[in-house]
Amino acid sequence: MGMTQAERILARASGRESVAAGEFVIANIDLAMLHDIFAAQVFDTLSDVGVGGVFDPDRTVVVIDHLVPAPSAEAAAIHQRIRAHVSRLGIGAFYDSGTGICHQLLPERGHIRPGSLVVGTDSHSTTYGALGAGGTGIGTSDMVYALATGRLWFRVPETIRFEFSGDLQPAVSWKDVILYLAGRFGSDAAQYKSIEFGGDAAAGADMSSRLTVSNMAVEMGAKFGLFAADDVTNAYLQEHGGDGSDPFGPEQDATYEAIHEISLSDLEPQIAMPNEVDRVGPIAEAKGLTIDQAFLGSCTNGRIEDLRAAAEVLDGKHIAPGVRLLVVPASRDVLQEAIDTGILATLVDAGASLLPPGCGPCFGGHGGLLGPGERCIGTHNRNFIGRMGSPDAEIFLASPATVAASALVGAIADPREVG
Amino acid sequence: MTDQVMQGRVWKFDHDISTDVLSPGAYAVDPVEVRKLHVLESVNPSFASECQQGDVVVAGTNFGCGSSRETAPENLVAVGIACVVTESLSRIFMRNAVAVGLPVLVCEGIHDGFEDGQGIEIDLATGRVRNLTTGSEFQGDSLPEEMREILSAGGILAVLRAQRGA
């Protein structure tokens, strides 16, 4: 019997010939990622337990991305502690404030290898599944253990597979696809399970789209959100400073808990409505609601392809009076490319405010929070109550094209009718 | 030590108990002595003060949903909860619970099978759950031995300390 992609990843990591869903394994960690919300605490605990180093400084990545630039003296002090720990532990890959968001940097800087097992102190670590890697979020105590020993326990998950066919209509993107899946199947559809995104249409998706989809797999409860590594992956790896890779995916006769066939041809732009990521409908259901803020950024949709999609809508035009459009590139490299290609000029000419690469207002830390009664449409991944400031604000989630179209109109708009 | 078979008194909760309810954001960075006083307070204000060592939480589906907060299971341990038995739960809550030494058992039918204050008996190794008040029995998912070892050590950091002889 063949193995799913998740089973292959965990079999290799635990040095076993094969494993099956439901089994419990002790796996070797290929890469550990910590960001500034939890890194200082984890490293402090590591010292408390009496561990003087990490399992492999070259396979530990630390990113300061959530509170950048430091919005308070407390945040600045946490960053100082992280820098001290990083130099004490000799950590090889450290991305300081302003370099970008962890889930953008790890793929972009060539840290992610297909088939590897990656843990991060962040739930959106599923993003690495876009490159065929088993990326997943863990808590701080688990991370202390992983850093100390290089190992961690895992339950081998069951897998739900989506087979995509057909072509997306113009102005419809893979963000709309993953929102649609969250809406149709629900936020606990893949609870403690792995998701495989396959089929002809998935094979045709570019890496930026795959990163968007795997990023939001966790919004359906998933432990992993996996694409097979293929030619697209190989080209991306080579372009981003690593060696290429052989194809890596599930075996032919793998066992699935469910397989869902999804045709993309008729999909309309989707929107998630407050305050649940799985409260999703076609854009018509929210169209016309006035907005105060539009947010283009995050690890879900802050890449050059996303900025370009927004720039195409906004080219030569200006956003509606009274609307704040915040643009937060996912990394410094994305920002640089946006400058070089003129995309940034288009966005700024259209009235956008530029914020430094990082998480920005995505998790409500700083840099563009919402007041009571305000309404925001964003390209990010969560719209829970109070996520971006006031608990009385409303957050809608959509694609870059939909967010740009809405900023232009001053109300939630259908990108097929604008631009 | 987490005994293989435990008995306790039930506190019953509904579906979708989130980490926001288990560890309200307003107290997230407070010390555990303060934090624990607010565990589940939005759904049962007297829970934290009346909970006793060895009590058990019985709940519905999707327990521990929401953002990853290790303080959520930590608060339950701090007020004396010995085990959580629930219809289904979020993966990250499960991981964090094991990490801090709180046994969690998934058991279908449990939500309708118990009322507040009833007695419960749980066998972690077999997954068998009994209502000591009504006598009805339920079969949950047993916990693998490796997970029970982490739990009886008192959590993953205790395992690490033991491995290092510290």
Ligand code: SF4
């Ligand atoms: S951009 Fe948002 S979702 Fe992504 S890591 Fe930062 S805070 Fe989390």
